[in-house]
Amino acid sequence: xxxxxxxxxxLAEILRNExxxxxxxxxxxxxxxxxxxxxxxIHCLYADFERLDRTDFADFHIGVAFSQGIRGWARRQVRFLxxxxxxxxPLPARLAFPFFEWGTxxxxxxxxxxxxxxxSAVLERNGRTIFLTARPGGGKSTLCxxxxxxxxxxxxxxxxxxxxxxxxVSPVPRPVALKNESIALIRSYSPGAVxxxxxxxxxxxxxxxxxxxxxxxHRSDExxxxxxVLFVDYAAGSGVTLSPVESSVAFLRLADNAxxxxxxxxxxxxxxxxxxxxxxxxxxxxxxLNSAIEEIHTLEPPVLKGCGxx
Amino acid sequence: xSLSDETVWRITQGSELLxxxxxxxxxxxxxxxGNTHLLDLLSGNILQFIQSCRPTTxxxxxxxDSTRLPPHRNPSSSYLENLLERFQRLGLVxxxxx
Numbered sequence: 001x002x003x004x005x006x007x008x009x010x011l012a013e014i015l016r017n018e019x020x021x022x023x024x025x026x027x028x029x030x031x032x033x034x035x036x037x038x039x040x041x042i043h044c045l046y047a048d049f050e051r052l053d054r055t056d057f058a059d060f061h062i063g064v065a066f067s068q069g070i071r072g073w074a075r076r077q078v079r080f081l082x083x084x085x086x087x088x089x090p091l092p093a094r095l096a097f098p099f100f101e102w103g104t105x106x107x108x109x110x111x112x113x114x115x116x117x118x119x120s121a122v123l124e125r126n127g128r129t130i131f132l133t134a135r136p137g138g139g140k141s142t143l144c145x146x147x148x149x150x151x152x153x154x155x156x157x158x159x160x161x162x163x164x165x166x167x168x169v170s171p172v173p174r175p176v177a178l179k180n181e182s183i184a185l186i187r188s189y190s191p192g193a194v195x196x197x198x199x200x201x202x203x204x205x206x207x208x209x210x211x212x213x214x215x216x217x218h219r220s221d222e223x224x225x226x227x228x229v230l231f232v233d234y235a236a237g238s239g240v241t242l243s244p245v246e247s248s249v250a251f252l253r254l255a256d257n258a259x260x261x262x263x264x265x266x267x268x269x270x271x272x273x274x275x276x277x278x279x280x281x282x283x284x285x286x287x288x289l290n291s292a293i294e295e296i297h298t299l300e301p302p303v304l305k306g307c308g309x310x
Numbered sequence: 311x312s313l314s315d316e317t318v319w320r321i322t323q324g325s326e327l328l329x330x331x332x333x334x335x336x337x338x339x340x341x342x343x344g345n346t347h348l349l350d351l352l353s354g355n356i357l358q359f360i361q362s363c364r365p366t367t368x369x370x371x372x373x374x375d376s377t378r379l380p381p382h383r384n385p386s387s388s389y390l391e392n393l394l395e396r397f398q399r400l401g402l403v404x405x406x407x408x
Binding site for chain 1: 328330332333335336337339341344346348
């Protein structure tokens with residue numbers, strides 16, 4: 001049954017008791033929480049996901065719980081739990097849902113080693129993916145959210161999961177995290193976009209998550225072939241510049257952005273080479289979302305070997 | 311470093327090199343160190359030659375002359391000496407102690 005079919009109170013009850021089993025692409029997450037703010041975020045932003053029946057297996061057993069002792073006094077702080085063990089410093093309880101998202105990111109980046117994991121937004125069109133990698137604040141998520149509302153299927157705002165056994169990319173279409181001005185920009189760019197609650201982070205930034213579109217959620221078992229790699233940089237007020245990046249340079253830059261390239265050893269090398277060999281790679285600097293998306297729509301991935309027309 | 315013409319070169323024992331040719335570059339993965347190296351055509355060609363036949367320094371000089379690859383169409387023995395020193399520093403090759 002879809003999450004949206006439960007009332008917020010029912011969902012909160014499930015999260016408090018047996019927990020919620022969610023299938024997100026190739027991963028199964030088991031999430032428990034007694035914190036109301038976490039339930040509110042899940043109800044809004046995972047509305048189109050199916051609740052799995054209780055299963056014997058989950059990739060990650062995670063939770064957000066009130067801190068014990070003085071930190072939990074008056075239920076002001078929460079902890080993230082992985083396999084019932086607390087990780088990270090506690091955060092204010094109002095950040096329970098972002099904590100769930102960040103913690104889930106950590107679990108994927110540290111443990112999903114059946115994939116080469118690259119820090120990148122990923123979208124798909126016509127069976128080929130586009131990777132958007134950027135420094136923090138480099139406009140990756142904003143561009144990702146914009147493309148989602150211009151016909152691209154969301155794979156992930158955060159991770160490229162490249163299967164090490166066949167080189168295909170798996171979707172994990174979770175909510176898109178946006179900050180500060182990007183929130184209003186995407187609201188005006190995509191009036192149909194659904195946003196969850198706004199949060200003020202401990203660093204003073206405003207955060208909000210955009211719900212993944214239903215089509216992306218329903219098709220989260222459909223993999224795709226790498227096609228385009230963009231090294232993105234946002235510079236306010238600048239035009240759009242697009243320049244090709246040599247494959248070997250793109251390889252090294254993607255390796256730098258991978259969480260487990262070294263861990264995977266020769267398999268990581270072969271898998272990443274497969275990504276680069278089937279992709280056209282560019283550097284994209286933009287200051288205007290519309291122009292950047294227009295430019296991206298002019299790009300074509302290379303024809304795959306053995307797939308060319310006669 | 312001064313090299314004897316008769317020094318024999320090989321890939322460092324315990325390492326296996328995996329290769330990808332991408333446009334005008336080689337990417338080499340060293341299974342021994344776990345490092346990935348980006349090499350130009352000539353450097354990659356020399357390293358592949360060492361991998362294929364354990365050449366002497368003299369063989370390498372002759373091979374380098376015959377390839378005439380960029381970036382050094384007229385490579386000198388000092389170029390080869392520097393290259394072998396860099397390969398050694400990176401743990402990619404070693405002289406064979408006879």
